[in-house]
Amino acid sequence: VIGAGTAGLAAERHARAAGARTLLIDPAFAGTTCATVGCMPSKLLIAAADVAHTLGRAGRFGIEARGRPDGRRVMARLRKERDRFVAGVKKSFRALPAGVRIEATARFAAPGRLLLDDGRSVAARAIVIATGAAPVVPKPFRGLGDRLLTNETLFEMADLPASLGVIGAGPLGLEMAQALARLGVEVTVFDQARALAGLPEGELSERLRRALAGEFALHLGVEVRARAEPGFVLLEWSGSGSGTHRVERLLVAAGRAPRLDGLALDAAGLRLDRAGVPVFDPGTLQCGDAPVFIAGDANDRRPVLHEATAEGTIAGRNAAAWPDLGHAGRMVPLALAFTRPEAATVGEVPDMADGAHVSADASYDDQGRARVEAREGGLVRLFATSDGGRLVAAQIAAPGGGHLAHLLAWAIAARMTAAEVLARPFYHPTLEEGLQPALRALCAAARSPAPWDRDDRPPPGA
Numbered sequence: 123v124i125g126a127g128t129a130g131l132a133a134e135r136h137a138r139a140a141g142a143r144t145l146l147i148d149p150a151f152a153g154t155t156c157a158t159v160g161c162m163p164s165k166l167l168i169a170a171a172d173v174a175h176t177l178g179r180a181g182r183f184g185i186e187a188r189g190r191p192d193g194r195r196v197m198a199r200l201r202k203e204r205d206r207f208v209a210g211v212k213k214s215f216r217a218l219p220a221g222v223r224i225e226a227t228a229r230f231a232a233p234g235r236l237l238l239d240d241g242r243s244v245a246a247r248a249i250v251i252a253t254g255a256a257p258v259v260p261k262p263f264r265g266l267g268d269r270l271l272t273n274e275t276l277f278e279m280a281d282l283p284a285s286l287g288v289i290g291a292g293p294l295g296l297e298m299a300q301a302l303a304r305l306g307v308e309v310t311v312f313d314q315a316r317a318l319a320g321l322p323e324g325e326l327s328e329r330l331r332r333a334l335a336g337e338f339a340l341h342l343g344v345e346v347r348a349r350a351e352p353g354f355v356l357l358e359w360s361g362s363g364s365g366t367h368r369v370e371r372l373l374v375a376a377g378r379a380p381r382l383d384g385l386a387l388d389a390a391g392l393r394l395d396r397a398g399v400p401v402f403d404p405g406t407l408q409c410g411d412a413p414v415f416i417a418g419d420a421n422d423r424r425p426v427l428h429e430a431t432a433e434g435t436i437a438g439r440n441a442a443a444w445p446d447l448g449h450a451g452r453m454v455p456l457a458l459a460f461t462r463p464e465a466a467t468v469g470e471v472p473d474m475a476d477g478a479h480v481s482a483d484a485s486y487d488d489q490g491r492a493r494v495e496a497r498e499g500g501l502v503r504l505f506a507t508s509d510g511g512r513l514v515a516a517q518i519a520a521p522g523g524g525h526l527a528h529l530l531a532w533a534i535a536a537r538m539t540a541a542e543v544l545a546r547p548f549y550h551p552t553l554e555e556g557l558q559p560a561l562r563a564l565c566a567a568a569r570s571p572a573p574w575d576r577d578d579r580p581p582p583g584a
């Protein structure tokens with residue numbers, strides 16, 4: 123197994139459980155991306171930002187509150203908690219049976235044969251590629267020295283900068299932009315496109331943009347150039363608008379690319395797609411018909427943690443059992459950005475031009491529970507089959523969007539119709555309740571009767 127991240131650890135464990143003799147190869151065994159520079163430190167930063175934000179708007183609830191973020195303490199707490207998570211991963215490295223762990227960088231020498239950077243070579247009956255992904259730094263932003271940040275360096279800052287530019291309005295860029303803005307950093311975000319946080323361009327992205335407006339500056343549809351100046355980065359942009367701005371640091375969150383460059387995949391005899399990723403079967407994770415499997419961010423299909431774990435499991439089991447492969451029924455796609463409000467996409471969003479699907483919206487602009495918490499504003503769009511109203515997908519930019527996304531993912535996985543979801547209890551007052559108007563509209567559009575024994579009006583007063 124090449125790579126001891128989330129996918130690689132799962133692959134090694136499951137291959138060994140299936141009876142294989144395994145080797146887990148990684149140059150550092152430093153901890154997974156998730157624990158060291160990904161999910162956990164980013165959520166720790168957001169948690170601090172949530173506290174600052176709550177204090178900042180306490181007056182809306184009639185509460186006098188004061189508090190200013192202390193950047194050094196925010197970053198120190200982040201790293202302390204992050205290191206706890208990393209220690210947990212390192213404990214699992216230590217629990218590996220003797221001889222499994224190989225500290226080296228691997229590349230293919232031939233099909234079934236790896237060459238390690240310490241000169242050793244490994245022959246294997248089957249190989250799992252689980253090398254993860256690395257941040258992409260486009261050309262205009264190289265050469266900025268330590269003024270340039272990526273997710274690999276952001277969390278090492280001793281203190282918060284006074285100002286930050288962010289390149290990329292995807293999930294990672296926007297999560298960090300909003301969190302840092304809430305912690306008092308003057309943030310400016312740029313993107314060539316107009317789609318936000320993984321949502322499609324159009325109404326959903328626009329809803330999220332409106333919700334974020336006022337927290338930080340957002341320039342969409344622009345090309346940015348950057349130049350290092352003493353103590354600053356000078357940003358100059360043009361496109362839908364133009365301008366210049368000086369920032370103390372620049373976070374490049376312009377996407378992450380599979381880390382396959384150094385693997386010498388040509389020597390493995392694998393067929394590659396145009397992006398240089400081996401062509402693989404998502405059900406088995408096998409690359410072509412070779413005894414090679416690819417899991418996690420390395421295959422660039424669903425670069426999120428629960429999928430890395432699942433794919434590691436499938437790849438590890440199949441590598442051990444090759445050529446007797448199991449074909450996995452993959453999970454409902456679920457992608458989530460922890461912005462406030464949260465943005466999510468669930469399921470496979472259908473092409474509405476095919477006439478086989480209907481959609482309906484639930485507005486959170488005046489939703490009871492959202493209003494109670496002063497978090498109103500947002501939209502959920504549901505998609506269902508026009509024949510029967512079976513839920514297939516959802517797009518979300520709404521308060522509590524992470525919870526709504528899970529609920530909907532589970533309903534989609536259970537192949538539930540809108541009417542069947544409506545027949546379930548909805549507690550009052552909750553954000554979940556806000557889905558009911560869209561579910562009813564789907565029943566009407568799909569000519570599928572809503573349950574006769576449920577009231578279909580919003581609760582009185584909310």
Ligand SMILES: Cc1cc2nc3c(=O)[nH]c(=O)nc-3n(C[C@H](O)[C@H](O)[C@H](O)COP(=O)(O)OP(=O)(O)OC[C@H]3O[C@@H](n4cnc5c(N)ncnc54)[C@H](O)[C@@H]3O)c2cc1C
Nearest residue numbers: 125127128129155156160161228253254418419425426427
């Ligand atoms: C800032 C950020 C926030 C995120 N937040 C979330 C979130 O909230 N929720 C979520 O679900 N996902 C999130 N993700 C995504 C998630 O972290 C990844 O999907 C997941 O960690 C991928 O795991 P992996 O095993 O594929 O890769 P990794 O954990 O990166 O493991 C790859 C390993 O391969 C090793 N390697 C590379 N090349 C070689 C080689 N040639 N030889 C040997 N070893 C090699 C590397 O050293 C590394 O240890 C986030 C990612 C980032 C960057």
